[in-house]
Amino acid sequence: MGLLALFRRSPPSAHVAKERLRIIVQQERNARGGGPDYLPLLRRELLEVIRKYVNVDPAAVQINVEREDGQEVLEFSVALPEKAR
Amino acid sequence: MTEIIVVTSGKGGVGKTTTSASLACGLARRGKKVAVIDFDIGLRNLDLIMGCERRVVYDFVNVIQGECTLRQALIKDKRLDTLYVLAASQTRDKEALSSEGVRRVFDELTADGFDFIVADSPAGIEKGAHLAMYFADRAVVVVNPEVSSVRDSDRILGLLSSKTLRAEQNNGQVKEHLLLTRYSPKRVATGEMMSVGDVKEILGLDVVGVVPESADVLAASNAGIPVILNEDSDVSRAYEDAVARLLGETVPLRFVDEPKRGFFARMFGG
Ligand SMILES: Nc1ncnc2c1ncn2[C@@H]1O[C@H](COP(=O)(O)OP(=O)(O)OP(=O)(O)O)[C@@H](O)[C@H]1O
Ligand SMILES: [Mg+2]
Numbered sequence: 553m554g555l556l557a558l559f560r561r562s563p564p565s566a567h568v569a570k571e572r573l574r575i576i577v578q579q580e581r582n583a584r585g586g587g588p589d590y591l592p593l594l595r596r597e598l599l600e601v602i603r604k605y606v607n608v609d610p611a612a613v614q615i616n617v618e619r620e621d622g623q624e625v626l627e628f629s630v631a632l633p634e635k636a637r
Numbered sequence: 638m639t640e641i642i643v644v645t646s647g648k649g650g651v652g653k654t655t656t657s658a659s660l661a662c663g664l665a666r667r668g669k670k671v672a673v674i675d676f677d678i679g680l681r682n683l684d685l686i687m688g689c690e691r692r693v694v695y696d697f698v699n700v701i702q703g704e705c706t707l708r709q710a711l712i713k714d715k716r717l718d719t720l721y722v723l724a725a726s727q728t729r730d731k732e733a734l735s736s737e738g739v740r741r742v743f744d745e746l747t748a749d750g751f752d753f754i755v756a757d758s759p760a761g762i763e764k765g766a767h768l769a770m771y772f773a774d775r776a777v778v779v780v781n782p783e784v785s786s787v788r789d790s791d792r793i794l795g796l797l798s799s800k801t802l803r804a805e806q807n808n809g810q811v812k813e814h815l816l817l818t819r820y821s822p823k824r825v826a827t828g829e830m831m832s833v834g835d836v837k838e839i840l841g842l843d844v845v846g847v848v849p850e851s852a853d854v855l856a857a858s859n860a861g862i863p864v865i866l867n868e869d870s871d872v873s874r875a876y877e878d879a880v881a882r883l884l885g886e887t888v889p890l891r892f893v894d895e896p897k898r899g900f901f902a903r904m905f906g907g
Contacts, residue, residue: 564828569784570835577791577839584795 575614582617591615602630609633639747641754642883643773643811645797647789649760651781652818655854656876657757658686659865660777663880665720666865669752672711674742675725676769677759678734684724687714688861698726701738707745716866731765739768762796772802775812775883777845781819782831787839794840814845816879821850826895833893846879848872849892 582591595615602608612631617624644657654677661673674697675683684690695710700723707723714720723742726733746754758769770776776797780790797811798804804811817833824830833847851872857864865876871892878888 566825566828566831566835569831570839573784573787573831573839576788580788580791581795 578616582615588617591617598628606632639743639751639754640775641743641756641773642775642777643756643758643770644777644779645758645766645770645793646760646779646786647762647766647793648781648786651779651786652848652854653760653779654682654686654757655858655864656777656779656816656818656848657755658683658863659873659876660880660883661720661753661755662714662717662863662865663876664753664755664883665714665717667880667884668719670719670750671753671755672721672723672746672751673755673757674723675757676734676765677757678725678729678731678765679727680759681725681727683757684712684722685861686858687722687863689714689722689724690861693724696724696726697742698729698733700742701734707742731759731763734765734768736768736771740772743772762792766793767796767800770797770801770811773797773811774803775814777814777816777879777883778840778842779816779818780836780840782817782825782833782836787831787836791840794842813842814883815840815842816846816848817844818846818848819850820847820893822893822895825893833890844890845882846875847890847893848875848879 595613598615599608599610599613602613608630612633614627614629616627618627619625642660644653644660646653657673661671665671673683673687675681676697677683678698681696684693689712692712695705697710699705700707700710711721711723714722743754756769756773759765776793778790778793780786794813797813801811803809815837817836820833821830825832833844837844849871851870853867853870853872854864857867864870865873865880867873875892878891881888
């Protein structure tokens with residue numbers, strides 16, 4: 553690490569890796585029994601419905617089952633593209 | 638009681654065999670009677686890492702097919718009295734293993750008073766990997782701090798909780814441990830590599846060991862001496878700590894932070 557490196561922010565690629573893994577691992581856990589088995593299909597159908605109105609990317613649709621105090625919560629989020637708003 | 642520990646990962650080449658050899662040696666060095674078994678049928682390597690490749694006469698498949706006794710196939714380690722190696726077959730395919738056969742071998746080792754059976758799993762999620770984990774009481778999941786390794790290890794966690802004897806019989810969980818290896822504290826400090834905390838958080842596992850990236854591992858495999866036996870190496874100390882944790886001791890993590898360097902070293906150092 554030289555003098556310049558003290559002032560330059562290093563590329564936070566580890567941070568990106570962690571975020572990507574957090575999402576994909578959660579999704580794959582749901583798909584294999586962490587959640588109900590209709591989740592993948594539900595996700596696909598929701599995506600089709602949403603796409604009738606806005607052209608979103610498949611990655612923008614997140615669907616999860618979270619367990620909170622013994623309750624199961626179906627969590628669902630769609631990130632809208634910049635221009636569509 | 639015999640404890641069966643599978644060393645597994647999903648992804649290939651992450652350090653399972655290196656880890657199996659060192660954990661087995663470490664346990665034996667503490668007086669435990671240990672058998673370390675190569676489940677990588679057709680691609681045997683454990684014998685080389687253990688340095689006993691020229692003493693293999695019979696292998697795991699020979700025992701399972703009744704072509705020799707278990708006693709004939711177990712290779713007694715020259716360095717540690719209570720350590721035995723069971724080599725994989727080099728010539729057959731993985732179909733030669735059967736769960737019935739594996740169970741018989743494990744039962745015989747149990748009757749023989751072994752404290753630990755360490756199963757070195759092949760990569761992947763097919764038959765060999767499945768059989769290596771099927772009878773396990775514990776799993777050491779070997780992970781590199783890298784996206785594909787972490788993702789694959791999570792699939793292995795899925796199999797451990799559904800496709801094992803314990804899972805099928807509802808006989809408690811296979812106890813899962815994370816062993817993070819090829820870790821570079823320096824690259825973690827610069828944000829180029831995920832930290833042990835990151836991986837632990839994603840997988841939700843307790844950490845049994847963090848092993849640094851080091852040239853000592855290659856040197857050890859060249860020599861056929863498990864790296865834990867190289868007392869001068871940080872890798873050896875890291876595996877020694879992992880063995881202690883497997884035996885229930887509480888040991889603080891080492892080799893996870895970059896060695897502290899002075900201000901001038903940071904200003905002008907390379
Ligand atoms: N801590 C480490 N530092 C540097 N190199 C390492 C480390 N651990 C393992 N390696 C190297 O990584 C390579 C793969 O190691 P190893 O054979 O133990 O992996 P494996 O998971 O058993 O592979 P396979 O899936 O093919 O069975 C070897 O060349 C080994 O020397
Ligand atoms: Mg191997």
